[in-house]
Amino acid sequence: MLNFYGRRHPRNIKNNKLKNLDDSNFFLDKKNIKKFNSTIKKFKNFNLEIGFGRGENIFAQSLKNTNDLFLGCDPYLSGSFYLSKNIKASGLKNLFFTTLDFLELFKFLKGITFKRIIIMFPDPWPKIRHKKRRLINSNFVNLLDLITFEKTKIVVVTDHEDYLNQILYEFYKSKFFELSTEIVNYEVGVSFDIAFTKYYKKAKKSNKKVYFLLFEKKKS
Numbered sequence: 001m002l003n004f005y006g007r008r009h010p011r012n013i014k015n016n017k018l019k020n021l022d023d024s025n026f027f028l029d030k031k032n033i034k035k036f037n038s039t040i041k042k043f044k045n046f047n048l049e050i051g052f053g054r055g056e057n058i059f060a061q062s063l064k065n066t067n068d069l070f071l072g073c074d075p076y077l078s079g080s081f082y083l084s085k086n087i088k089a090s091g092l093k094n095l096f097f098t099t100l101d102f103l104e105l106f107k108f109l110k111g112i113t114f115k116r117i118i119i120m121f122p123d124p125w126p127k128i129r130h131k132k133r134r135l136i137n138s139n140f141v142n143l144l145d146l147i148t149f150e151k152t153k154i155v156v157v158t159d160h161e162d163y164l165n166q167i168l169y170e171f172y173k174s175k176f177f178e179l180s181t182e183i184v185n186y187e188v189g190v191s192f193d194i195a196f197t198k199y200y201k202k203a204k205k206s207n208k209k210v211y212f213l214l215f216e217k218k219k220s
């Protein structure tokens with residue numbers, strides 16, 4: 001089975017754009033990601049965003065928390081160009097990203113544990129025959145156990161009710177995480193300073209209800 005089902009490359013991609021991305025210090029690919037482990041030593045707290053899209057949220061979060069390290073993964077290249085432009089303009093030194101999909105990236109994360117993991121609007125794959133493509137399934141939740149520690153917070157945002165139910169069920173089944181009820185729904189967005197991403201705005205524009213879920217790693 002494939003790890004990623006979307007489109008990786010925009011249709012008209014300019015070689016110099018790719019080269020600029022490759023040359024930047026904050027872009028990680030299979031060649032340089034091993035060095036990442038030494039780069040990150042100076043940071044105490046690590047945050048991960050899976051499927052950052054255009055990077056609006058990870059960028060805003062890393063600007064506000066410059067002592068924390070932020071790592072994002074999303075195989076869709078167009079988003080990386082947006083994010084790369086913003087990082088260069090701001091001079092941020094705590095934000096790194098990759099076009100490896102989560103399962104590929106996971107192989108390089110041995111020994112790294114995250115304080116926070118954010119997943120905003122994971123692709124819902126609404127057709128029944130495509131549901132198996134969804135990112136959040138029991139295997140995914142088991143992998144999260146390996147890159148988290150007690151009290152790690154996982155925020156998931158979706159506007160798709162069928163996927164919402166699956167996400168709740170996958171985490172409910174897991175012995176590693178529990179749904180936090182201290183703060184619920186929009187309070188999660190506010191408390192975690194979640195930014196208005198492209199898909200958040202799209203959901204609001206079509207009057208869709210947006211669900212914010214907060215999971216916490218249980219004591220083992």
Ligand SMILES: C[S@@+](CC[C@H](N)C(=O)[O-])C[C@H]1O[C@@H](n2cnc3c(N)ncnc32)[C@H](O)[C@@H]1O
Nearest residue numbers: 051052053074076101102120121123197198199
């Ligand atoms: C619906 S978009 C949401 C983008 C962004 N989070 C937002 O709120 O605007 C889903 C994103 O997840 C990315 N994605 C899909 N499968 C992924 C995977 N296995 N690992 C990382 N990102 C993935 C897609 O490329 C896409 O950019």
